Amino acid sequence: MMKKIFSITAIVLFFSIQTAFAEPLGLPPVPIPADNPQSKAKIALGEKLFNDPRFSSTGDVSCATCHDAAKGFADGPLKTSEGIKGLTGTRNAPTVLNAAYMKSQFWDGREPDLEGQSKGPFINPVEMGLENHEPILTLVRADRTYWKMFRKVFGLKKKEALTMDHVAKAIASFERTIISGDSPFDHYYFTNDKAAMTPAAVRGFNVFLEQGRCVSCHTVSQTHALFTDSRFHNLNVNFNSISGGVKALARRQQQDKADGVDLDVSILTDKAVAELGRFVVTGQWRDIGAFKTPTLRNVDLTAPYMHDGSIKTLEDVVDFYNNGGVVKAGDPVNSFQSGGIRPLGLSDTQKADLVAFLKMLTSPLN
Amino acid sequence: MSIINRRTLLKTGGTFVAGACLPLTNIRLAFADQSQDFTFAYISDSHIQHIKGTKFVRNWDQGLKRAVAEANLMSPKPDFVMYGGDLAQLGTREELDHGFEIMSALKHKTHYVMGEHDYYADLGEYWSSQVGKQYYSFDHKGVHIIVLNSILTDDHWTHERWANGTERMGVMAGLDDPRGSPFMVGAAQRKWLANDLKDISKDTPIIVFSHSPLQKLFKNWNFWTDDAELVQAILQPFDSVTVFYGHVHQIQYNQIGNITFHSVMATAWPWPYPESYAQAENHMPHLTVPINRADPFFERDATGWQYVDINSGKATVKFSLTENEPRTVSYDAKRGHPVDTKYVSRSKPPQNHY
Amino acid sequence: MRNIIQTLFLVAALSLGNTLTAQADEFTKEDLDIWQKEFMAVVAVGRTAFTDPNLGTNGVVCAQCHPNGANTHPETYPKFQKQIGRVITLPEMINWCIRNPLEGKPMALDDPKMVAMQAYITHERRNVKLAPGKH
Numbered sequence: 129m130m131k132k133i134f135s136i137t138a139i140v141l142f143f144s145i146q147t148a149f150a151e152p153l154g155l156p157p158v159p160i161p162a163d164n165p166q167s168k169a170k171i172a173l174g175e176k177l178f179n180d181p182r183f184s185s186t187g188d189v190s191c192a193t194c195h196d197a198a199k200g201f202a203d204g205p206l207k208t209s210e211g212i213k214g215l216t217g218t219r220n221a222p223t224v225l226n227a228a229y230m231k232s233q234f235w236d237g238r239e240p241d242l243e244g245q246s247k248g249p250f251i252n253p254v255e256m257g258l259e260n261h262e263p264i265l266t267l268v269r270a271d272r273t274y275w276k277m278f279r280k281v282f283g284l285k286k287k288e289a290l291t292m293d294h295v296a297k298a299i300a301s302f303e304r305t306i307i308s309g310d311s312p313f314d315h316y317y318f319t320n321d322k323a324a325m326t327p328a329a330v331r332g333f334n335v336f337l338e339q340g341r342c343v344s345c346h347t348v349s350q351t352h353a354l355f356t357d358s359r360f361h362n363l364n365v366n367f368n369s370i371s372g373g374v375k376a377l378a379r380r381q382q383q384d385k386a387d388g389v390d391l392d393v394s395i396l397t398d399k400a401v402a403e404l405g406r407f408v409v410t411g412q413w414r415d416i417g418a419f420k421t422p423t424l425r426n427v428d429l430t431a432p433y434m435h436d437g438s439i440k441t442l443e444d445v446v447d448f449y450n451n452g453g454v455v456k457a458g459d460p461v462n463s464f465q466s467g468g469i470r471p472l473g474l475s476d477t478q479k480a481d482l483v484a485f486l487k488m489l490t491s492p493l494n
Numbered sequence: 495m496s497i498i499n500r501r502t503l504l505k506t507g508g509t510f511v512a513g514a515c516l517p518l519t520n521i522r523l524a525f526a527d528q529s530q531d532f533t534f535a536y537i538s539d540s541h542i543q544h545i546k547g548t549k550f551v552r553n554w555d556q557g558l559k560r561a562v563a564e565a566n567l568m569s570p571k572p573d574f575v576m577y578g579g580d581l582a583q584l585g586t587r588e589e590l591d592h593g594f595e596i597m598s599a600l601k602h603k604t605h606y607v608m609g610e611h612d613y614y615a616d617l618g619e620y621w622s623s624q625v626g627k628q629y630y631s632f633d634h635k636g637v638h639i640i641v642l643n644s645i646l647t648d649d650h651w652t653h654e655r656w657a658n659g660t661e662r663m664g665v666m667a668g669l670d671d672p673r674g675s676p677f678m679v680g681a682a683q684r685k686w687l688a689n690d691l692k693d694i695s696k697d698t699p700i701i702v703f704s705h706s707p708l709q710k711l712f713k714n715w716n717f718w719t720d721d722a723e724l725v726q727a728i729l730q731p732f733d734s735v736t737v738f739y740g741h742v743h744q745i746q747y748n749q750i751g752n753i754t755f756h757s758v759m760a761t762a763w764p765w766p767y768p769e770s771y772a773q774a775e776n777h778m779p780h781l782t783v784p785i786n787r788a789d790p791f792f793e794r795d796a797t798g799w800q801y802v803d804i805n806s807g808k809a810t811v812k813f814s815l816t817e818n819e820p821r822t823v824s825y826d827a828k829r830g831h832p833v834d835t836k837y838v839s840r841s842k843p844p845q846n847h848y
Numbered sequence: 849m850r851n852i853i854q855t856l857f858l859v860a861a862l863s864l865g866n867t868l869t870a871q872a873d874e875f876t877k878e879d880l881d882i883w884q885k886e887f888m889a890v891v892a893v894g895r896t897a898f899t900d901p902n903l904g905t906n907g908v909v910c911a912q913c914h915p916n917g918a919n920t921h922p923e924t925y926p927k928f929q930k931q932i933g934r935v936i937t938l939p940e941m942i943n944w945c946i947r948n949p950l951e952g953k954p955m956a957l958d959d960p961k962m963v964a965m966q967a968y969i970t971h972e973r974r975n976v977k978l979a980p981g982k983h
C-alpha cells in the first residue's frame with residue numbers, strides 16, 4: 129500500500145516538473161519554439177522585463193502598461209493604446225492571454241512569433257519611444273540583478289554577448305505562460321458539466337455555432353477551443369474611412385515599404401495606413417483591410433473591441449455582426465469585405481443569449 | 495533564341511517591385527517589340543441571382559464587386575477588361591441590369607462575351623440591347639482579337655422543346671441537367687470566322703474569347719463545344735492562337751497544335767473538377783494542375799478573377815484568388831505549351847486536399 | 849479432435865447441398881428489382897431536393913456548387929469539420945449547407961427529404977472506396 133502511494137506521488141511529481149506549465153482545461157499544449165525552450169528562470173526574467181518601465185524613453189511605460197493583468201492583459205477602456213507622453217497609436221491593444229497560440233502576432237500578423245513581436249513597441253515613437261534597442265541593452269548589462277539572471281538563463285560569459293534576442297526570448301517565454309482556459313464553457317463542453325453554464329448561455333452557444341456563424345472564424349474543436357482561426361478578415365469595421373482612395377494609399381504604402389520605411393512606425397502613426405490591415409505585410413489584394421481574428425477567451429474583460437477599439441460593448445459587437453458588418457443596419461459595406469459576413473437575422477433574445485455565452489469564456493483568476 | 499533564354503534578361507520597369515499588389519503587371523522581354531505588349535483584366539461567371547424585389551444573392555454580388563474593386567487597383571491600368579459571360583444566373587432583365595450596374599464601377603473599357611445564363615431566357619435579346627454584337631473582332635496592338643458566342647445549340651432544342659424562355663433557361667442553367675444540350679458555335683459563326691480571318695497574315699497573333707471551352711473536355715457539364723474541331727481547324731493555320739474561356743469556374747489550360755487554351759475563374763462559385771464525378775468519363779487536359787477543392791467554410795474560396803499579360807502574342811495568366819495563393823500560368827516556349835510557373839507537374843499539386 | 853472432424857464434415861455436407869439445390873433463403877430477382885426501384889425513387893426525390901430553389905430562402909440550389917452531387921464526398925463521413933468543431937455526419941453537413949449558402953432552415957435528421965438527399969449523394973458517388981475522416 130505504502131509503495132503504491134509512493135509511486136503515485138513520484139508520478140505526480142514527475143508530471144509537475146515535465147509540464148510545469150500544464151495547460152488549463154480546454155487548451156492544447158502551448159507550442160514552444162525549439163530554439164527557445166521554457167525554464168523557470170527564463171520565465172521569471174521575462175516577467176521582470178515585461179513589468180519594467182525603464183525601457184521607455186520617459187521611464188514610465190512598460191509592456192504591462194498596455195497589457196495589464198488586471199484588465200485581461202489589455203488596456204480598456206482605452207480605444208487605442210497610450211504610450212509615452214499620452215501619445216496614442218492606431219490599434220486597440222490585443223490581449224497577451226493565449227497569444228502564445230497565435231500563428232502570427234499583431235493585428236496584421238506582421239511578426240511571426242512572440243519573440244519578434246516583443247521587440248517592436250520599445251522603439252515605436254507612440255509606444256515606448258526609444259530611438260533603438262541600445263538603451264535596453266546598456267541597462268540590463270549594467271544592472272547587477274538583470275546581468276546575473278541573463279548570465280544564468282542563457283549561459284552568457286561576456287556582457288557584450290547579451291543581445292536584444294535574449295531580451296525578446298525571455299519576454300516571449302513569460303508570455304507563453306499567460307494562458308487561460310478552465311472557464312465555465314470549458315467545464316460545460318469538455319467535461320460535460322451541464323450545470324456549468326446558465327440556460328441563456330447554453331442557448332447562446334447554439335447561436336454561436338449555428339445562426340450566428342461565429343464559430344466559422346472563432347473556432348472550437350473536439351478537444352480544445354482557441355476561438356480563433358489565426359486568419360485575416362475584412363469585417364468592414366472602419367474601412368470605409370479610406371475606401372475613396374485605396375489605390376493611391378496602397379501604392380504609397382508599398383512604395384514606402386520598398387524604400388525601407390519602418391512598418392511598425394507607419395502603421396501606428398498613420399491612421400489611413402493602419403486601415404489597410406494585413407495588406408501592408410503581404411502586398412496582396414486579398415488582404416486589403418483584413419485583420420487577425422482575436423481569441424474570445426476573457427472577451428468580457430477586454431472591451432472595447434475590434435482592431436481600432438471602435439466598438440464599446442459586447443452587445444454592440446453582436447449588433448455589428450447581426451447587421452452584416454455595419455453599426456447601423458443598411459449602412460454600406462466595402463467591396464473587400466470578407467465572404468461570410470452577412471446580416472444574421474438574430475432576435476433580441478438570441479443576441480442577449482449570445483452575449484451571455486461570451487461571458488462564460490472568462491477564466492478564473494489565479 | 496527562345497523566350498525562356500531571353501527571360502534571363504527580363505527587366506521590370508520602374509522602381510515599384512514590391513509584393514504582388516499593384517506591381518507593374520507587365521513583365522517585358524528585353525528584345526521584343528514592347529509596343530505590341532499589353533495587359534488586360536478578365537472577370538467572368540458572376541451569376542448575379544435575383545431573389546425578389548431589390549434582393550439579390552449577396553454572396554455572388556460580393557464576388558463581382560470585389561473583382562471590380564481589385565481590377566480598379568491595377569497599376570498600370572489594363573488596356574481593357576473582358577467579361578467572360580454568365581453575368582446573370584437566369585438571364586432576367588433584373589439580373590443583367592444589376593450585373594451591369596456593378597460592372598459600371600470599372601474604370602476601364604469593357605468587352606463582353608455571351609454566356610448561356612445570359613442567353614437562354616430571351617435568346618440574348620436584352621443582353622444584346624445593352625452590350626451590342628454577340629460575336630465580333632477587333633485589332634489591338636498587333637493582335638487580332640475575336641469574340642465568339644459559343645453557347646448556341648441546335649434549333650430544335652432551342653425553339654421546339656420548351657413552353658417558354660423561362661423553362662428553357664431553367665434547364666440550361668442546370669449544369670448537370672440531362673435535358674440540356676451541347677454548346678456549339680454553329681455554321682453561321684464558323685463561316686463568319688473564316689471570312690474574318692481571310693485577310694489576316696498567318697504570323698499575326700490571334701486571341702479568341704468564348705464562353706465554352708472550344709475543346710471537348712467533359713460532356714456531362716458542357717465543358718464542351720460540339721463543333722470544337724471545326725472551329726479549331728479554322729484557327730490552326732495561324733502561328734500563334736490563344737483561346738480564353740469561362741464557364742468552367744476553375745483553372746484549366748491546354749495546348750492543341752498551335753492553339754493554347756486558358757480557362758478563367760468565376761467570381762461566384764467554383765465547380766468541381768470533372769474527375770470528382772466518378773460515374774462519367776472525362777477528357778481533362780493532362781497539362782492542367784488543378785487547384786484545390788474549395789473549402790465551403792470560406793465563402794469566396796476558389797473564386798476570383800485574373801489579369802493577362804500578352805507578350806509577343808503569348809499569354810501569362812495571373813489569377814487573383816480571394817482565399818487562395820495566387821497562381822500564374824504562362825506559355826513556355828521550350829515546352830511549347832502553357833505551364834503553371836510554380837506547379838509544373840500534376841504529381842506535385844499545389845495542395846493535396848481530398 | 850473429434851469435434852473438428854465433425855465440424856468439417858458438416859461444412860462439407862452443407863456446401864455440397866448448396867451446389868445441388870437452389871440457394872437457401874436467397875432474394876429473388878423480383879425482390880431485388882422492387883427494392884432497387886424503391887431506392888431509385890428515393891434517389892429521384894433527393895435529386896429534386898438538390899435542384900429545388902425552395903430548399904433554402906435565396907433561390908440558390910445544391911446543384912449550383914455540386915453538379916451530380918460532386919465534391920460532397922459522402923465516403924469521408926463521419927469526419928472532423930474544423931469550422932463546426934466536431935466529427936459530424938453527412939446530414940449535419942447538408943444542414944450546414946442549407947443554413948449557410950442557401951440561407952434556409954435546417955431539416956430534422958430523419959426527415960424523408962434528408963434521407964432522400966443522402967440517397968442521391970451516395971448514389972452519385974457509388975463504387976468509391978470508403979475513406980472515413982479523410983480531408
Ligand SMILES: [Fe+2]
Nearest residue numbers: 539580741742
Ligand atoms: Fe458560369
Ligand SMILES: [Fe+2]
Nearest residue numbers: 580609610741
Ligand atoms: Fe456557363
